[in-house]
Amino acid sequence: MREFLRDMGIGINSLIAGEGAAVSQLAELSGVPVAELRRGTPRTSDGQVWFAGNCFPAARVGGRKVRGCLDCLKGQPGLRGIWPLPFVTICPEHNRPLVTLWTIQDKLDRHDVTRRLPDLDLAPEGRPEPRDPSKFDLWWLDRLEGNTAFDHWLDQFDLHASAQFCLELGRAAIATTVPKWRALRDDEQWWPADVGFRLCTGGEEALRVALADLQHLMGRPEEGPRKIFGGLHDLLAADLCPKELRPFQSILRQHILKTWPLAPGDEVLGEPVLRRESISLSALA
Known part of the structure; x- marks a missing residue:
């Protein structure tokens, strides 16, 4: 293939990157409509x-x-x-x-x-x-096609960021019933994202309830948010949290502030705690 592309004058790196000129050259050689080839070719930049x-x-x-x-x-x-x-x-x-x-x-x-x-x-x-495709599968593929037929709360957010959040939220939820040390089989890899997606179906209020439920199921408040939420906490606590993930970071941060006995000087998801929030008795139960 390398020699063929070179002989045809198609830049190898340009084609791998999905650049327009290289894709057009390949379309002309293959007889595939250029619009179809471009639509199905990832472009790197x-x-x-x-x-x-x-x-x-x-x-x-x-x-x-x-x-x-x-x-x-x-x-x-x-x-x-x-x-x-x-x-x-x-x-x-x-x-x-x-x-x-x-x-x-x-x-x-x-x-x-x-x-x-x-x-x-x-x-x-x-x-x-x-x-059968999961609810997450159907939503993800629908969004890739530019459709929002699901009318899901997540449709307002970046696609990749939403999927990352669903995946880590689902992993945290699954950890309440499946030991963390047990790796999921290949035929179970779809499961966490679907669990997280379903927990987001009811919008932000339902998500806050789900976070509280996870907190109660996974341990005691003194164990800390990272212990409770695992990879979800790590995803949103990154020093340079991408702007696409910040809406989810804000939701989890507000939940932690309202349900953990934190004080000024503590840090939550990379931001300092400025004042002690009032904690409900049910949150500490």
């Missing part, structure tokens, strides 16, 4: 990846492990632009969980489907069992 009008951190897209749907590859060889996106765990066409196709370090070689496809087992018995 300044550490970010753009796909279908949505922005994702480049570090969260793709990587050495190339995932895909075996049904799609059986019907029409070629990688789909949606497969490397974070939080995509199922093929929207076949309801088949995505699997790791191969693991390759080189950025170009990992996309060389023609070279690697013969080594894949595409037999029906080798494919994972299909599953």
Whole structure:
């Protein structure tokens, strides 16, 4: 592939980055309409990846492990632009969980489907069992298409930030019933984001109730917010919390201030406590 692109005058790095000129050249060679190719090709710029009008951190897209749907590859060889996106765990066409196709370090070689496809087992018995898309799956894919048919509270926020919040909120909720030391199986990876999504369905007020319930289930106030909320706390306590996550940071911070016996001099999610809040008896129960 490397030699072919060089012979055709297509810049390898430009194509990997999804730059318009390189994609147009490839469309002309392949006979695929350029609009269709651009729509399905992630575009990388300044550490970010753009796909279908949505922005994702480049570090969260793709990587050495190339995932895909075996049904799609059986019907029409070629990688789909949606497969490397974070939080995509199922093929929207076949309801088949995505699997790791191969693991390759080189950025170009990992996309060389023609070279690697013969080594894949595409037999029906080798494919994972299909599953129904979760509520989170349907919402996520709907948002990628630019639709907001769900009319969900999360629709007002950045897509990737909302999904991150759902994932960590769901992990915290699952930890009330599943030991933290037990890693989720591959066929369970969709579960945390869906749990978090459902907890957000009722909007901010319902979310505050869910946070209080988690707090009571996970331990005692003296154990501290990080002990209770785990990865959710770490996500929102980052020194440089992205602006897209700040609405969720504000909600969790206000919850902690109102339900923990904190005093001036303490710090909550990277910000100092300026005054002691009144704590309800039910919060300390």
